[in-house]
Amino acid sequence: MTEAKRLSVKGLVIMGCEGINTTIAGLEQDLKDFISYISQTPGFENMSVKYSTSKMIPFRRFKVQIRDEIVTLNRPDLQPNEKDPSHLTPEEWHNVLTKEQDYLLIDTRNWYETEIGKFKNAIAPPITEFTEFPKWLETQNIPKEKKVLIYCTGGIRCEKAQVEMKESGFNNVFQLKDGILGYLKEFPNQTFDGECFVFDHRVAVDQNLEASKNFDLCPHCGQPSNNEISCVKCDSTAKVCERCLEKEARFETCSKNCAHHYVMNPNKKIRKHINSITMFRETKKNAATSPNK
Numbered sequence: 001m002t003e004a005k006r007l008s009v010k011g012l013v014i015m016g017c018e019g020i021n022t023t024i025a026g027l028e029q030d031l032k033d034f035i036s037y038i039s040q041t042p043g044f045e046n047m048s049v050k051y052s053t054s055k056m057i058p059f060r061r062f063k064v065q066i067r068d069e070i071v072t073l074n075r076p077d078l079q080p081n082e083k084d085p086s087h088l089t090p091e092e093w094h095n096v097l098t099k100e101q102d103y104l105l106i107d108t109r110n111w112y113e114t115e116i117g118k119f120k121n122a123i124a125p126p127i128t129e130f131t132e133f134p135k136w137l138e139t140q141n142i143p144k145e146k147k148v149l150i151y152c153t154g155g156i157r158c159e160k161a162q163v164e165m166k167e168s169g170f171n172n173v174f175q176l177k178d179g180i181l182g183y184l185k186e187f188p189n190q191t192f193d194g195e196c197f198v199f200d201h202r203v204a205v206d207q208n209l210e211a212s213k214n215f216d217l218c219p220h221c222g223q224p225s226n227n228e229i230s231c232v233k234c235d236s237t238a239k240v241c242e243r244c245l246e247k248e249a250r251f252e253t254c255s256k257n258c259a260h261h262y263v264m265n266p267n268k269k270i271r272k273h274i275n276s277i278t279m280f281r282e283t284k285k286n287a288a289t290s291p292n293k
């Protein structure tokens, strides 16, 4: 905590029996100093660290959470085994995808994550949270000896999915070590299509692990969206998701406020009030953190 404050590192650190899972942001040298500080703690010597860039710090503060399970499956008893041979490096993974035919490729992330990008031909389960994954898997009637490849954002969720699948009898399961982020670092613009959803203000990172220029969070429902609209109420631009574009009250409005006024009085325009405040804040933030490039 003190060290994070000293180095102005922000983000969320989740700790549990399975280990530690965190996304943190800061200036490059500060991050390196922070990680080397953490790795001096016994048990944390061999952490897997993945870097991506952001023009601004996508977190407001530094927070540590202690949880029974880091990846919630309501099974704190399942403990991943680091030495497991079924972790494929990005290169091994790439070889299977480009040279083999007989396998099933499953994305273990939630539907809104897979919607903006996934591996070509991957099956994307229609799940809203990871706890639904085992149930969904049961309904698929996959033969237990089938070669199954699973992946997620950073390789953490799959650690758990894999142990769970092995327990339910699957004996030919492989996971992508370090997830999509690790793969894109070595193989951009290859077998992964689109962008990779991330759980911070960047919404997604592109094939070069840079903050998305296409996606923003929909002002109505918070899902990623790349449909730019001009607000029928105030003429500001916003990115509204397809689902919300179909709902009349949210249809082509830039904010909850404009949607509300649209319902009350569809024909009257209002001033660009709310959005100019947000834009002003964004500009200030950018200016304050611009050395972070």
Ligand SMILES: [Zn+2]
Residues within 6 Å of the ligand: 218, 219, 220, 221, 222, 223, 240, 241, 242, 243, 244, 245
């Ligand atoms: Zn929406």
Ligand SMILES: [Zn+2]
Residues within 6 Å of the ligand: 231, 232, 233, 234, 235, 236, 253, 254, 255, 258
């Ligand atoms: Zn508006």
